[in-house]
Amino acid sequence: MRFMLLFSRQGKLRLQKWYTATAERDKKKMVRELMQVVLARKPKMCSFLEWRDLKIVYKRYASLYFCCAVEEQDNELITLEVIHRFVELLDKYFGSVCELDIIFNFEKAYFILDEFLMGGEIQDTSKKSVLKAIEQADLLQEVSLNLKHKMA
């Protein structure tokens, strides 16, 4: 996977994860372009499209578009499953996730994503395992904060 984007129907970017080194200017351009292309798609169309030299796999969940750019040799159908797994993780974590959760807790969304994927590949295929790791890390964060207060 080259990158993953989350954006709303209004074209507002909610999350962007780039797995290749790209200049800031190019990133912005690509995001803008891709958003345009995907938002123009009609509901009945298939979830795959060609864009530049990449394959784009996208799926809409409520008001959010989840959009991944994969390479020629990647399996598009399984990418759809990857997207779905990510949504499930968010859902489990936030409890019936909605766009607002991701807006107000974007850093947590990133943490979950980084626990699930690395370099564009899945780290762990077990939902339970990923969620447990996040949970533990959150606990660690709590502890360190409490410690700080104690010390203050």
Place this chain on the structure above:
Amino acid sequence: MPAPIRLRELIRTIRTARTQAEEREMIQKECAAIRSSFREEDNTYRCRNVAKLLYMHMLGYPAHFGQLECLKLIASQKFTDKRIGYLGAMLLLDERQDVHLLMTNCIKNDLNHSTQYVQGLSLCTLGCMGSSEMCRDLAGEVEKLLKTSNSYLRKKAALCAVHVIRKVPELMEMFLPATKNLLSEKNHGVLHTSVVLLTEMCERSPDMLSHFRKLVPQLVRILKNLIMSGYSPEHDVSGISDPFLQVRILRLLRILGKGDDDSSEAMNDILAQVATNTETSKNVGNAILYETVLTIMDIKSESGLRVLAINILGRFLLNNDKNIRYVALTSLLKTVQTDHNAVQRHRSTIVDCLKDLDVSIKRRAMELSFALVNGNNIRGMMKELLYFLDSCDPDFKADCASGIFLAAEKYAPSKRWHIDTVMRVLTTAGSYVRDDSVPNLIQLITNSVEMHAYTVQRLYKALLDDISQQPLVQVASWCIGEYGDLLVSGQCEEEEPIQVDALYALRPLIHNYFGGRTIVSDFMSQVSEDEVLDVLEGLLVSNLSTPVTRAYSLTAIMKLSTRFSSVNRIKKVVSIYGSSIDVELQQRAVEYNALFKKYDHMRPALLERMPIMEKTATNGPTDIAQTNGETDSTILDTKHLPSITQPASQANDLLDLLGGNDVVPVIQTTVPTKPASAGGELLDLLGDLSLTGGPTPTPAPSVPMSQPPFLLDGLSSQPIFNDIAAGIPPMTAYNKNGLKIEFTFERSNPSPNIAVITIHATNSTEADMTEFVFQAAVPKTFQLQLLSPSSNVVPALNQGSVTQVIRVLNPQKQQLRMRIKLTYTHKGSPVQDLAEVNNFPPQSWQ
């Protein structure tokens, strides 16, 4: 300093902004606050500030001043800080900034941290955005972690290693020992990431590939366990056990089995098992099947398995889910070359997909359809493809039209069908057809000799309907120019074309065109010459016609001058365009005028019917351009060949003057019997007229088709008598008894074999020389043409001169020699004289 506002607070505030300007203002204010906070080196709130900065960065605002702060956060001992710090590093930093190298030490320390979650953070950051330098420095640490027994860290280390290898391929060797027992892990996370790592290594290095082939049995075993094992809640997705791992293993097997018989053999069974046992009701199952099919097609699988794979794809095509159909079409496209017959079986389904709503599916279906066309199914397929051409999006039309032409070329069952198909394409998608198809079509039409009449009639009919589609108009006007006589004589069957849609046949053909004249042309009733000329002239004046089309029609009109009787009308049209603003048209018109006036005797030969053109290999537009280029040069080569093979023995023979063949007969002999077979020969002859590449576009354009092709492009821009002539000095050929004859020379640039000599005869005596006749003879290797003199009285006392043009063809470039005979009456007595002219300047014949 009050505590900086919390992240959520900021987000809420910014979201209340009603306009972009308001938002910008809030952001700027907050940025200023953050900046001053950074300046104060405030450790407590740094984390919060960076988090806010990251939010603003996501909205699109600059956040580079936070980069160093991220580094400070990473260096902090607090986990919260580290978390945000690393996130910030991944979002704000990349290998372009020098700052990122400062991270290396922090990451190194964190890779050895006591808490696995910190280690995880650093591994993740390195694995996502580590630059080559960082990777080089830290590869050792990663390798160490790859060998740890902690599966949480091991899986992350594996993916980090993948990134390291991508950045610094030379380090791949380093990770080899650690891969030894990766696959014996039970943990699916480790298994999955290990397979990814192995895949990466095998893809990059053939040595690694051969080394890892021995893992095939182990991989097969793992896959088997996954399929056969019962329900495992942890890894289950819609009833399938760990599909992600299955897909990855299948992909690795593909790479390992490619080109290797033994490995392929070992996987046959498991592949068959996966293919038959996987549930296809949900997307997951289909994802696995898809990967299986890809693997089967790539390795050396037995034919039964391949057929199974294609059948799976065929089933996919019938699936309701369009994603699956899309994927099937893509895969079929890849396999159609190798397993053509198997794919043929699904042809009808594929053709149905042409009617799908989705653009990507349509495109793939179109490509696949073209790949499946063969001699047997051409008629049926073409029907579908033509229907598709009618209704598809404009972006497709060019490709579809080209594809149809190619297919028709290869598999046309009959010439008539071919022409009908071509016509159909021109009329439905005429404006999208590629420019280079025009000469191809012209060639096709020329070569179908028996279809000329039919073709020209259909094209004429099409022109009456619609003159907006330029390629159609161009081909039509060319044909009318060539075969106008057939059109007017009405000799043709009037059947409706065979390959036609019922709707198309019923189209009413009653139209108005300029001037409100109606033509009912359902059947080819007698078309008059005037009507044809009306149409062609209409093209000339219509503002739908491009300059190229206008040029075509002017030439066509000109050609009709030898086929039609209404020559005067044609002359008029041609002369009008002599003053056209369009330089191209003007030039043509002027030259055609010249053809009418000075060279009328050549006109029939020049404008004769085109012979059958050499068939060039048609592999596609670019190939056509190339092969045409080749034929062009071969034509030019053959032109020169005859002159070389002529005997050179007659160099010194001079003709017997007195035998009366002083004037060697005229150029007609050098007009080849196929006048315009290669415009080259014509041009050779008439080079100095600077006629362009024949009145017809040649079959071998070696210049881009945006203009009508000229074989001698340079020629068209030259004046009739070129500048080089000025360089040849005139000479006095004869000077006796008061009669002086001077020769002046012109030679045309591209055809230097022709020298045009103008003689000027002047009389310095007091009496006129009347009945002046100048005759000349040349050696046999030359050919001579003597044009009419300006008068036969040379006035006395140099008051005037008689001029006469001699044209000498000197293909062997031999030294020019001439014998001249002069007869005239001077002061009542006849005078006769013979002379030899040897002192021709070298430039006149070299």
